[in-house]
Amino acid sequence: MxxxxxxxxxxxxxxxxxxxxxxxxxxxxxxxxxxxxxxxxxxxxxxxxxxxxxxxxxxxxxxxxxxxxxxxxxxxRAPMFREPLPAAAFDWATALTAASLPEGQPYPPVHAALGGLLDAIEAAPAARGWAVALVRYELLLLAMLGFGLDLERCAATGTTENLAFVSPKSGMAVSRAGAGGYESRLLPLPAFVRTGGAAEWNDILDGLRLTGHFLERDLLHGRAAEVLAARSRLVDRLNRAVA
Missing domain, CATH: 2.40.50.140 (Nucleic acid-binding proteins)
Incomplete structure (x- = not known):
């Protein structure tokens, strides 16, 4: 070899x-x-x-x-480790990738997306410039490894409009009408996750809660769950940045 x-x-x-x-x-x-x-x-x-x-x-x-x-x-990228927030983002993105991917199997989109995410963190240390890319990277990893979310139509009604939630069990989108009073049991679905573009802080944090649920459930179980500590540190720093 x-x-x-x-x-x-x-x-x-x-x-x-x-x-x-x-x-x-x-x-x-x-x-x-x-x-x-x-x-x-x-x-x-x-x-x-x-x-x-x-x-x-x-x-x-x-x-x-x-x-x-x-x-x-x-x-x-060593100079960025002097800044707590970029350092936490680097730690999490690299640890997540190492813990999730099987060895020796090529995932060119993941390689390209990780490089783009790290470049974005380096170019804009303030999280506003890269937090959306982080959510998208986590969604990509889930999809590439067979745990993609189905966000095209409502699981309850079949509609493609007013999709506002995600079922924590099925990973399928749910519309406001389809929620039927069970909103508290569902995960918020920020608009940027489906349509792209920029996002407000509350939407970004909702996006991280969404991806975090499925990462912990589907990818980071067993020994790999240890890397979730890196994610907790990052989310804590993001919450402090927003406050």
């Missing part, structure tokens, strides 16, 4: 005395793990940061062997 390509660093785990196992997302091969010799050294630490873009060279003698990885820095 030999692959040399650009990748987004997602996660770094210590291995041995000074090495590290790095998981990174490529466009053509999906999520890949690799062992970086001396990966925890002062030399490698600035390169192996979640969100950084690297040129990775993965080599292994067999498909079953963990590849050795040599990483060259292409673009560093």
């Amino acid at each position: 030999h692959l040399r390509t650009s990748a987004i660093v997602l996660a770094i785990r210590p291995h041995g005395e000074s090495g590290a196992i790095v998981r990174a997302l490529t466009a053509e091969a999906g999520l890949l793990a690799g062992y970086v010799r001396g990966g925890r050294s002062r030399q490698h630490r600035p390169v192996l940061q979640p969100g950084n873009v690297i040129l990775g060279d993965w080599r292994a003698r067999t498909e079953e062997q963990l590849p050795a990885l040599v990483a060259e820095l292409v673009h560093s």
Whole structure:
């Protein structure tokens, strides 16, 4: 196995005395793990940061062997980790991706969307400039992994108009008329989720509640649920930014 390509660093785990196992997302091969010799050294630490873009060279003698990885820095997002809100967003987006995707399966739309989201956070540290993109990225991950929401028509009436809620059980949209007094049991459906465009803060937070419910239920269960702590930190910071 030999692959040399650009990748987004997602996660770094210590291995041995000074090495590290790095998981990174490529466009053509999906999520890949690799062992970086001396990966925890002062030399490698600035390169192996979640969100950084690297040129990775993965080599292994067999498909079953963990590849050795040599990483060259292409673009560093390390300066953004000095800002609490962008840092929390980077932590969550990369941890979510690493925990959700199976290894070795390409998801080019996910790679492109994650790169776009990280670029947006870097370009506009204020969350107003990227929070909508974060909700859309979470929706994309759900859809690509087989847990997409059905937001085209009302589950109760079949109408395509006045869709205002989502069933937490089925993931299907529900209209105001179809809610029939059960609004408190449903999740709000912000208009921007279906139609695009900008959104007010209340709608963004509703969008995060919507995606958070299905991420926790369908993707982040078992050991992967540990990454939800990163999402909680981000949402807390967003709520403080709005207040």
